[in-house]
Amino acid sequence: MMLDPLRRFWDAVGRVTPGPMLVRAGIFVTALGALLTAYPTVVVTGRLVAALVLLAAAPAVAPRGRATTLVVLAAVCGWLLATMGFQEPVTLFRLLGLAGLLYLLHSLAALGAALPLDAVVAPEVLARWISRAMLVVAASAVPALVAVAAADALHGAFLLASLVGLVIAVGVAALLTHLLRRE
Amino acid sequence: MTPPLRPAVPAADRAGPAPSPPDWVPTRALGRAVLLTGLLLFGAVLLGRVDLVVIAAPFALGTAVALRRRPTALPKLRLALLDDQLVVEGGEISAGAQLGNEDAVDYDLVVSRIRAPAWLRIDRADRPYVVSARRGEVVDIDLPGTARRWGRHPLGPAAARAVACGGLLASSPVVTGTLSAKVYPATEPFEAVEAMPRAAGLVGQHRSRRPGEGGELAGVRVFAPGDRLRRIDWRVSLRTRQLHVAATLSDRDAEVALLLDVTSEAGESGGIRGAASVLDTTVRAAAAIAEHYLYRGDRVSLLEYGGSGRRLRPASGRRQYLTVLEWLLEVRATAHPVESNDVLGQHWISSNALVVVFTPLMHPQSAGMLAQLARSGRFVVAVDTLPKALTPARRGPWTEAAYRIWRLEREVAIGQLREHGVPVVGWAGAGSLDLVLRDVSRLATAPRVTASGQGRVGG
Numbered sequence: 027m028m029l030d031p032l033r034r035f036w037d038a039v040g041r042v043t044p045g046p047m048l049v050r051a052g053i054f055v056t057a058l059g060a061l062l063t064a065y066p067t068v069v070v071t072g073r074l075v076a077a078l079v080l081l082a083a084a085p086a087v088a089p090r091g092r093a094t095t096l097v098v099l100a101a102v103c104g105w106l107l108a109t110m111g112f113q114e115p116v117t118l119f120r121l122l123g124l125a126g127l128l129y130l131l132h133s134l135a136a137l138g139a140a141l142p143l144d145a146v147v148a149p150e151v152l153a154r155w156i157s158r159a160m161l162v163v164a165a166s167a168v169p170a171l172v173a174v175a176a177a178d179a180l181h182g183a184f185l186l187a188s189l190v191g192l193v194i195a196v197g198v199a200a201l202l203t204h205l206l207r208r209e
Numbered sequence: 210m211t212p213p214l215r216p217a218v219p220a221a222d223r224a225g226p227a228p229s230p231p232d233w234v235p236t237r238a239l240g241r242a243v244l245l246t247g248l249l250l251f252g253a254v255l256l257g258r259v260d261l262v263v264i265a266a267p268f269a270l271g272t273a274v275a276l277r278r279r280p281t282a283l284p285k286l287r288l289a290l291l292d293d294q295l296v297v298e299g300g301e302i303s304a305g306a307q308l309g310n311e312d313a314v315d316y317d318l319v320v321s322r323i324r325a326p327a328w329l330r331i332d333r334a335d336r337p338y339v340v341s342a343r344r345g346e347v348v349d350i351d352l353p354g355t356a357r358r359w360g361r362h363p364l365g366p367a368a369a370r371a372v373a374c375g376g377l378l379a380s381s382p383v384v385t386g387t388l389s390a391k392v393y394p395a396t397e398p399f400e401a402v403e404a405m406p407r408a409a410g411l412v413g414q415h416r417s418r419r420p421g422e423g424g425e426l427a428g429v430r431v432f433a434p435g436d437r438l439r440r441i442d443w444r445v446s447l448r449t450r451q452l453h454v455a456a457t458l459s460d461r462d463a464e465v466a467l468l469l470d471v472t473s474e475a476g477e478s479g480g481i482r483g484a485a486s487v488l489d490t491t492v493r494a495a496a497a498i499a500e501h502y503l504y505r506g507d508r509v510s511l512l513e514y515g516g517s518g519r520r521l522r523p524a525s526g527r528r529q530y531l532t533v534l535e536w537l538l539e540v541r542a543t544a545h546p547v548e549s550n551d552v553l554g555q556h557w558i559s560s561n562a563l564v565v566v567f568t569p570l571m572h573p574q575s576a577g578m579l580a581q582l583a584r585s586g587r588f589v590v591a592v593d594t595l596p597k598a599l600t601p602a603r604r605g606p607w608t609e610a611a612y613r614i615w616r617l618e619r620e621v622a623i624g625q626l627r628e629h630g631v632p633v634v635g636w637a638g639a640g641s642l643d644l645v646l647r648d649v650s651r652l653a654t655a656p657r658v659t660a661s662g663q664g665r666v667g668g
Binding site: 041043045090094095098099102105106109116121122124125126128129132133135136137139140141142144145146147148150151154155158159162163165166169170173174192194197 | 236237238241242244245246248249250252254256259260261262263264265266267268269270271273274317318320333336337338339340341372375376377379
């Protein structure tokens with residue numbers, strides 16, 4: 027009787043196919059990359075990196091749960107800790123890398139949640155999905171560059187962040203209202 | 210005073226029908242994207258940090274782009290047998306599903322599952338398939354496999370669930386019905402002597418117009434697979450440098466009635482390449498014998514003993530053979546043995562017909578039915594369909610002894626049937642019935658006395 031769950035587990039492991047496993051591996055890699063990019067060097071080079079690895083494995087194991095949201099929030103907290111607490115400089119490459127990795131994590135988790143582990147996946151499904159996510163990352167880098175450049179030029183990051191944040195917030199609210207009206 | 214009448218029809222439900230679930234629902238990814246965008250923007254405004262706006266930008270942009278056009282129609286799913294050929298057990302079968310996207314939006318992916326019956330060996334049929342479907346596109350999911358056993362096998366149901374808008378919206382599941390996949394029995398090679406106990410037609414007054422083994426020349430035609438070598442017309446073949454055969458008309462009009470005892474099933478069927486159960490042997494042997502006699506121009510009818518007592522009227526020709534195969538697909542074992550011999554309507558069987566009974570002789574009623582047929586003056590041949598390697602499940606210390614006693618009783622019943630003129634033979638393909646058919650034909654030429662006591666001459 028005790029062996030039944032174990033046998034079911036090994037049967038399920040034996041049925042796993044490469045496509046969904048590739049997606050799960052992608053989730054883990056992007057999550058770990060985002061956490062390593064976000065957290066301060068002291069944490070990344072210390073013993074706490076093991077906790078980051080464990081944290082990155084959570085959305086790969088359970089992409090349908092809340093683990094992805096928690097990892098993104100943990101990465102943002104790490105980013106704030108590094109830049110505000112440890113006074114690490116905000117470099118453009120690191121910032122864009124973190125933003126891109128977090129969005130890729132979000133997108134791959136959405137794909138991983140839809141794919142059963144034993145599914146036979148057509149290769150074009152993965153190719154289209156990843157190319158679309160990369161396109162979004164590339165497209166969002168342009169306004170990000172403009173915002174950072176404008177902040178440097180104006181020497182008033184606080185005001186600019188407030189304005190841009192408010193504009194985007196209003197835009198998102200308008201979009202959601204529009205979508206709800208179409209229901 | 211009579212009470213007031215009330216309407217017999219129940220009042221309409223004022224609440225109306227229960228609302229159906231929406232076709233497309235937001236996924237957890239949509240909630241996550243909106244939540245993260247809001248939190249990051251709030252943090253950016255609160256802390257005055259542009260970098261948080263940069264981090265939020267892909268989430269906001271990705272969500273906005275993905276949701277600019279939303280799907281409204283559910284995916285169309287249909288099960289199909291992609292090959293129109295008749296499938297014989299052991300042959301290839303091409304099952305699958307057709308997935309259509311009638312929406313104006315591309316589906317990022319569609320996860321579909323198809324339940325396949327156990328007797329169709331389909332590679333990776335137990336796994337979900339994930340494909341993408343652009344707008345207006347129909348995607349075929351091919352599931353090639355092998356049919357392992359005769360019968361009607363229910364393929365399906367199939368279910369599909371689509372995901373669109375970058376994984377932010379998912380459709381409610383679409384489920385189809387089942388599809389019956391027909392797999393015809395493989396006929397074992399069967400040849401029998403031409404001995405038929407009695408012809409039913411008036412031979413000599415009218416020439417038969419049906420092709421078959423006979424003496425009347427119908428013409429000369431090109432040799433085809435299945436033609437007998439002794440029918441080759443060597444003169445024409447030498448002249449034309451191509452094998453020709455002399456086609457003849459059948460000069461017999463005999464009827465063969467195949468009676469299938471479906472009161473019991475025994476043995477475990479292993480499919481076409483495995484062990485044969487009672488019904489496997491019954492169906493395959495009946496198909497082989499029907500094919501043989503129909504090819505020779507005889508009329509063949511089929512009846513079930515037990516079950517629903519189905520019957521197929523006697524007829525001849527290729528159409529009858531196809532009808533026989535269809536009829537055999539519906540053969541099922543009944544749960545309970547027949548309690549009365551009256552279940553078999555003997556009036557359905559011509560008195561001149563050669564009756565071939567396929568029976569495992571597991572119940573005394575089956576032996577009684579055979580004896581009853583023989584007593585009525587019909588020519589009866591019994592084909593023993595009980596698997597030779599049958600062993601009962603051990604249920605106690607007396608199982609083996611009880612089984613041996615049952616086998617002995619069965620042997621006694623078979624011996625008694627032989628004494629009553631009912632030969633019982635095991636099925637072994639070609640030539641199985643040669644010996645007994647010769648004996649039956651010899652018996653048919655001798656004067657016989659029927660159960661009613663009236664003497665008559667067979668022939």
